Amino acid sequence: MTDSAPMLDHGQFSKLFPFHFIVDADMRVIDTGSVLARVCPKIVPGALINDHFLLFRLASEPIKAFNRDFIARQENTLFVFKSTSTDLMLRCQVLILRDPERYLFLGSPWVRNPTELKALHLVLQDFALHDSTVDLLQLVQATSTSLHDAKQLSEKLEQRVADRTAELSMANAELSRVMRSKDDFLSAMSHELRTPLNAILGLSESLAEGVYGDMNTKQVKSINTIAESGHHLLALINDLLDIAKIGAGKMELELTKANVEDLCQASLRFVMEQAQKQKINLKLVMDNQSVMLTADERRLKQILVNLLSNAVKFTPNGGSVTLETKCDLESESLMFSVRDTGIGIATEDLKRLFSPFTQLDSKLSRQYAGTGLGLTLVMKLVELHGGSVAVESEIGKGSCFTVRIPCKGLDTLNQHNPSGTISLTEITPAETLPSNTPLILVADDNEINLMTVTDYLRANKLRVIQARDGLEAVKMVREHIPSLVLMDIQMPLMDGLDAIAHLRADDKHTDMPIIALTSRAMVGDRERCIAVGANDYLSKPVNMKQLVKTIRAHLPNDETL
Amino acid sequence: MHGMINKSIEDLVTIQFGADKWEAVKKKAGVTETAFVSNQSYPDAMTYGLVGAATEVLGLTADQVLYAFGEFWVTHTAFKGYGDMLMSAGRTIGEFLDYLPLFHTRVALIFPNLKPPRFECSDRHENGITLHYFSDRPGLSMVVVGMLNGISKLYKTPAVVTHTKFKDKGADHDEFLVNWGAADQK
Numbered sequence: 001m002t003d004s005a006p007m008l009d010h011g012q013f014s015k016l017f018p019f020h021f022i023v024d025a026d027m028r029v030i031d032t033g034s035v036l037a038r039v040c041p042k043i044v045p046g047a048l049i050n051d052h053f054l055l056f057r058l059a060s061e062p063i064k065a066f067n068r069d070f071i072a073r074q075e076n077t078l079f080v081f082k083s084t085s086t087d088l089m090l091r092c093q094v095l096i097l098r099d100p101e102r103y104l105f106l107g108s109p110w111v112r113n114p115t116e117l118k119a120l121h122l123v124l125q126d127f128a129l130h131d132s133t134v135d136l137l138q139l140v141q142a143t144s145t146s147l148h149d150a151k152q153l154s155e156k157l158e159q160r161v162a163d164r165t166a167e168l169s170m171a172n173a174e175l176s177r178v179m180r181s182k183d184d185f186l187s188a189m190s191h192e193l194r195t196p197l198n199a200i201l202g203l204s205e206s207l208a209e210g211v212y213g214d215m216n217t218k219q220v221k222s223i224n225t226i227a228e229s230g231h232h233l234l235a236l237i238n239d240l241l242d243i244a245k246i247g248a249g250k251m252e253l254e255l256t257k258a259n260v261e262d263l264c265q266a267s268l269r270f271v272m273e274q275a276q277k278q279k280i281n282l283k284l285v286m287d288n289q290s291v292m293l294t295a296d297e298r299r300l301k302q303i304l305v306n307l308l309s310n311a312v313k314f315t316p317n318g319g320s321v322t323l324e325t326k327c328d329l330e331s332e333s334l335m336f337s338v339r340d341t342g343i344g345i346a347t348e349d350l351k352r353l354f355s356p357f358t359q360l361d362s363k364l365s366r367q368y369a370g371t372g373l374g375l376t377l378v379m380k381l382v383e384l385h386g387g388s389v390a391v392e393s394e395i396g397k398g399s400c401f402t403v404r405i406p407c408k409g410l411d412t413l414n415q416h417n418p419s420g421t422i423s424l425t426e427i428t429p430a431e432t433l434p435s436n437t438p439l440i441l442v443a444d445d446n447e448i449n450l451m452t453v454t455d456y457l458r459a460n461k462l463r464v465i466q467a468r469d470g471l472e473a474v475k476m477v478r479e480h481i482p483s484l485v486l487m488d489i490q491m492p493l494m495d496g497l498d499a500i501a502h503l504r505a506d507d508k509h510t511d512m513p514i515i516a517l518t519s520r521a522m523v524g525d526r527e528r529c530i531a532v533g534a535n536d537y538l539s540k541p542v543n544m545k546q547l548v549k550t551i552r553a554h555l556p557n558d559e560t561l
Numbered sequence: 562m563h564g565m566i567n568k569s570i571e572d573l574v575t576i577q578f579g580a581d582k583w584e585a586v587k588k589k590a591g592v593t594e595t596a597f598v599s600n601q602s603y604p605d606a607m608t609y610g611l612v613g614a615a616t617e618v619l620g621l622t623a624d625q626v627l628y629a630f631g632e633f634w635v636t637h638t639a640f641k642g643y644g645d646m647l648m649s650a651g652r653t654i655g656e657f658l659d660y661l662p663l664f665h666t667r668v669a670l671i672f673p674n675l676k677p678p679r680f681e682c683s684d685r686h687e688n689g690i691t692l693h694y695f696s697d698r699p700g701l702s703m704v705v706v707g708m709l710n711g712i713s714k715l716y717k718t719p720a721v722v723t724h725t726k727f728k729d730k731g732a733d734h735d736e737f738l739v740n741w742g743a744a745d746q747k
Contacts, residue, residue: 114645124649124660138646138664139671145642146600149568153596160595 053081239373246380253296267304281320306374311340339400345393354379438483439463443473470494489518504533513554562608568597569638589614631707654716689740702735
């Protein structure tokens with residue numbers, strides 16, 4: 001100490017260092033701080049400090065008999081003493097005093113949490129204010145409390161996540177249940193709605209054909225309205241079910257290699273009758289006539305027929321509708337464009353064109369019949385193929401709907417193939433199935449029936465050629481020698497009965513299986529058909545599975561697949 | 562405001578009135594926190610909002626809520642989080658109250674982002690003390706009264722708290738006389 005250092009009395013010194021102690025050269029206690037004296041009452045002047053404290057060094061055994069030499073050597077290190085009678089540990093700094101030789105230990109208890117304070121019977125006031133031990137204890141306590149709170153918060157959040165997850169799982173389960181119920185409902189409704197509708201359509205057809213006797217003009221008009229409404233309803237149900245299936249992710253595409261020209265021809269044929277009625281010029285323009293496309297043929301045809309039907313429907317008499325195909329090598333896709341010279345669509349209406357049940361002008365709803373689902377279905381089917389639909393239109397000039405279907409390897413597949421505009425009269429159906437596949441001639445003057453039966457048979461791995469009247473049927477049998485003939489009875493130019501009779505009159509065709517197909521369900525029909533040479537007889541509306549079963553039953557064994 | 566204050570309001574309402582009431586209080590106050598963390602700082606407006614909402618939801622006066630909260634803070638929340646530290650602050654209620662100014666100084670030292678109130682003690686005698694409360698936050702003196710009663714319960718020493726100076730009536734701070742009679746023993 002210098003002269004300027006403050007001289008403290010014992011009380012002041014003890015207040016500043018309440019845990020200090022002083023020993024002499026023999027390690028006997030000379031003095032202790034007030035709090036140490038209270039906590040360790042046996043450490044009194046004259047007591048040997050070694051009897052009351054063990055000296056700890058880091059990572060070593062406690063030193064029981066420390067002496068002045070040891071302390072002198074360690075003057076600049078930290079001393080940690082452990083009481084032999086209590087849990088008290090003191091961390092101290094030593095100061096060697098001279099004349100007389102004494103050793104002053106200044107320090108405070110080593111405590112790591114407030115609980116240890118309690119065990120040592122210490123309170124915060126026992127510490128000198130300058131001693132940061134209390135601040136550290138308070139900090140430790142605060143940190144510990146914060147950690148506890150954070151843990152609680154984390155648990156609460158985890159619980160909330162768990163609760164929410166459970167709620168979502170329940171909601172998902174409920175949603176799945178509802179979706180299943182919806183699918184079940186749709187499936188049941190499909191059956192329930194179609195069954196009576198088949199009867200309505202079948203009987204309407206029979207009535208219109210005079211099966212149940214002649215009808216007056218009003219009755220004919222009424223029955224035609226019933227039939228038209230029935231077909232409309234059937235189309236609506238089919239479209240709705242398709243959209244529902246796509247929405248539920250249950251529609252799976254049956255991808256096959258399809259001949260694009262065949263596909264276009266078949267689609268155009270579907271609208272040909274209506275186009276002819278309206279004197280609309282139908283054209284097919286292909287930049288490559290031999291292109292093949294991997295797609296679901298039936299669905300692609302559904303897309304094209306929908307667009308073509310719309311085009312014909314909204315094109316005035318004398319206009320034109322063109323189906324155009326174009327290979328886009330850069331994007332490896334095939335473009336189908338349906339262009340018409342119809343009424344056109346206003347720009348502001350284009351946005352809602354693909355929404356369900358949308359006809360842009362309510363007046364059009366009355367003028368042009370439609371389900372209102374056609375374009376929605378087109379869009380969804382195209383998307384299912386990974387493609388897109390674009391539309392360009394101008395009021396009064398016409399519209400052009402372009403469908404893009406991805407087609408990998410287009411460049412290598414379609415080199416050196418000619419392009420051009422094809423007259424529809426030149427169209428002949430081409431088959432993609434092997435030539436040894438049974439060939440079925442379907443003769444029917446009703447385009448819907450023709451298309452339905454053709455699609456179904458092709459889907460069942462049968463090649464199909466078509467005729468639309470009895471004369472054409474006889475001609476095609478002679479040209480193609482089919483494996484079996486499916487003959488409608490009510491047809492123009494030559495009915496089915498006469499056509500069968502003509503064929504049976506030819507020695508070449510006496511063994512050819514012929515199945516008569518008619519909406520006549522009168523007593524004696526079967527016998528009349530069998531009498532002219534039919535091998536079997538089915539009445540409309542025909543069950544498709546039953547039809548295929550019957551066809552297979554009549555095919556020679558080596559021709560069935 | 563120190564997170565422990567909000568946490569204490571939550572505990573008080575949840576334990577004494579039910580979890581649904583607490584959710585109603587939070588909703589009314591527009592508070593979306595899932596839980597409060599003790600030593601985090603929250604906006605004062607949130608605490609005032611919770612107290613205001615609690616008065617409406619629980620049908621109590623603001624003073625009742627603040628008093629209940631103050632007492633609950635000491636006996637439950639602070640005791641739960643700082644129990645050993647609290648009980649180490651003094652062997653008697655007198656020693657504890659005498660330590661209160663230092664305790665808040667240390668809180669300010671440890672958490673510089675918090676703004677704790679300041680306390681001073683005067684007129685210490687065997688059975689009583691005068692406590693001076695300085696705070697920039699208005700309207701919370703009833704919390705101090707509740708806390709002092711909580712401390713009295715903690716030390717099992719019945720005490721009478723008298724509010725003798727009121728900041729909201731023009732004084733520069735609030736002042737409380739705390740008298741615990743001859744039963745100061747612990």
